[in-house]
Amino acid sequence: MPLTVSKAELLVDGDDEHFRQAIHDALSFSARLQEIRNRLGETIGLTGPAYSILIAIEHLSAGGGEVGISRLGEHLHLSGAFVTIEVNKLVKEGLVGKAPHPEDGRRVVLTVTRKALLLLEELAPTQRPINDAIFDRLTAKQFRQFAEIMASLVGGTEEALALLHLQAEQRRRRA
Numbered sequence: 001m002p003l004t005v006s007k008a009e010l011l012v013d014g015d016d017e018h019f020r021q022a023i024h025d026a027l028s029f030s031a032r033l034q035e036i037r038n039r040l041g042e043t044i045g046l047t048g049p050a051y052s053i054l055i056a057i058e059h060l061s062a063g064g065g066e067v068g069i070s071r072l073g074e075h076l077h078l079s080g081a082f083v084t085i086e087v088n089k090l091v092k093e094g095l096v097g098k099a100p101h102p103e104d105g106r107r108v109v110l111t112v113t114r115k116a117l118l119l120l121e122e123l124a125p126t127q128r129p130i131n132d133a134i135f136d137r138l139t140a141k142q143f144r145q146f147a148e149i150m151a152s153l154v155g156g157t158e159e160a161l162a163l164l165h166l167q168a169e170q171r172r173r174r175a
Contacts, residue, residue, distance in 0.1 A: 044119040058112045067110045
C-alpha cells in the first residue's frame with residue numbers, strides 16, 4: 001500500500017498506519033460532535049448549524065465588541081453567504097436581532113434576543129453534562145493543547161482544500 005503522507009513527523013518507523021488511524025478517529029469524533037450539536041439544537045427547536053450560530057453570537061457578544069456576519073463567519077470557519085442565510089432564519093424566529101452598523105451601512109450588528117437567552121438558559125443543564133462527557137478523558141493541560149492543535153489544524157485544512165482545487169483544475173486542463 002503506498003504511503004498517504006510523506007512528512008517524516010507523520011510516519012512511525014516509515015509507516016503511515018498511525019496517521020491513517022488518527023484520521024479515522026478524527027472523522028468519527030467530528031461526525032459524533034456534529035450529531036451531538038444537531039441533537040442539542042433540536043432540543044430548542046433549531047438545526048445544528050443554527051444552534052452553533054446562535055451560541056457563537058451569544059459568546060462573541062458577551063466577549064465584547066460588535067458581532068457581524070464577517071466576524072461570525074471567521075469565528076465558525078463558515079462562508080459569509082451561509083452565515084447570512086442562517087442568521088436570517090434566526091431573525092425570522094425572533095432569536096437574533098439584526099441592526100445596521102452605526103458607521104457602515106453595508107454591515108449589520110447581530111445580537112441575541114431575550115427569547116434566545118431563555119432558550120439557551122433552558123438548554124444549559126442538558127448541555128453541560130454532554131460537554132463534560134465529551135472531554136472527560138482530558139486533563140486541563142491536554143484540553144488546552146487539544147484546543148491549540150484544533151485551531152492549527154483548521155488552517156491546514158483550508159490550505160489542503162485550496163491544494164485540492166488547484167490539482168482538480170490542473171487535471172481538467174490536462175484532460
